[in-house]
Amino acid sequence: MLRRSCFFLRRFASDHSQQSSRLTGLLAPERFRRKEDKDHVENLLKNLSDLDAEKKVKPEENCWHYGKAEQDWEDLCNPGNYQSPINVDPGHTYKGNEVLEVSFYPLQTRYVPQTKTGRFTTKTFIVQGNFGTLTINPLLDPVPRQFDSLQFHFHAPAEHLINGDRHDLEMHIVHSERGRPNNMAVVGFFFKNDGVTNPFIEQVMHSLDKPTLMDLDMLIPKEKMGVYLYEGSLTTPPLTQGILWFLVSNLHSISKKQLEFFRSQWERNPEFAEGRGNNREVQPLNRRKILYFD
Numbered sequence: 001m002l003r004r005s006c007f008f009l010r011r012f013a014s015d016h017s018q019q020s021s022r023l024t025g026l027l028a029p030e031r032f033r034r035k036e037d038k039d040h041v042e043n044l045l046k047n048l049s050d051l052d053a054e055k056k057v058k059p060e061e062n063c064w065h066y067g068k069a070e071q072d073w074e075d076l077c078n079p080g081n082y083q084s085p086i087n088v089d090p091g092h093t094y095k096g097n098e099v100l101e102v103s104f105y106p107l108q109t110r111y112v113p114q115t116k117t118g119r120f121t122t123k124t125f126i127v128q129g130n131f132g133t134l135t136i137n138p139l140l141d142p143v144p145r146q147f148d149s150l151q152f153h154f155h156a157p158a159e160h161l162i163n164g165d166r167h168d169l170e171m172h173i174v175h176s177e178r179g180r181p182n183n184m185a186v187v188g189f190f191f192k193n194d195g196v197t198n199p200f201i202e203q204v205m206h207s208l209d210k211p212t213l214m215d216l217d218m219l220i221p222k223e224k225m226g227v228y229l230y231e232g233s234l235t236t237p238p239l240t241q242g243i244l245w246f247l248v249s250n251l252h253s254i255s256k257k258q259l260e261f262f263r264s265q266w267e268r269n270p271e272f273a274e275g276r277g278n279n280r281e282v283q284p285l286n287r288r289k290i291l292y293f294d
Helices: 002-026 035-050 199-206 256-263
Strands: 094-096 107-111 114-116 119-120 126-127 132-136 143-154 169-179 182-191 211-216 227-233 241-248 252-254 288-294
Touching: 035 288, 094 132, 126 132, 132 182, 132 241, 143 182, 182 256, 199 211, 199 256
Parallel strands: 094 288, 182 241, 182 252
Antiparallel strands: 107 132, 114 211, 119 126, 126 143, 132 143, 143 169, 169 182, 227 241, 227 288
């Protein structure tokens, strides 16, 4: 048994080395500001095929709060160094079509309309159910990874910053890998109050305690969908790391009335975290790099 295990480890190390060698050949070293940046981007691209999330037990929702500025989270979660949300800083972002010698786009979505009921919890508005799949295309592996959607939920104000700016609302679609449920990927969308009614958000609002047909595909732009890719964590306890994040850069409109549907529960509610909202504070990047694809 020991001999077989050693053989497996040697083969894994050999495969990993060959993968790194092939990936290095697909990157353009001269387009990186530093060798360290290239190494971090290379590791992120490898994670598209072999990233494994931690397994953590989710604490009861009433055990943690936003009002204590996360002071009650660390004892529950023991978070690591690759946490979410982050500020997407252009200084730490590389465009995939500039640093790669091949044409590559990391994901495909296939969502189908579902009739579901949404509800307010003590922390968010959530709609649970499988609305379809997220397919992640590894750069070096011909076999895509299939992730099934589990639920989507909202944060007001937004959790991630884009170049230091915080949008009015952020939505997360949480996915779990088929056959390996501990591995997760999140697709994030941003909304801005510009006075224009969003038809998808109308569906969400109507779903409050009432079955409603909702179509996630309405959020997928017909033109190119720009996405920021980075490795992070869940933004609520247990703060599980090893999560693949895809933040959609295409901004969605939302009306004041629609935004108040969420804000009235959190950001405009003095009894909820003193009216600060249900967003976790931005976390240190800790040398991580971000890739942008469109």
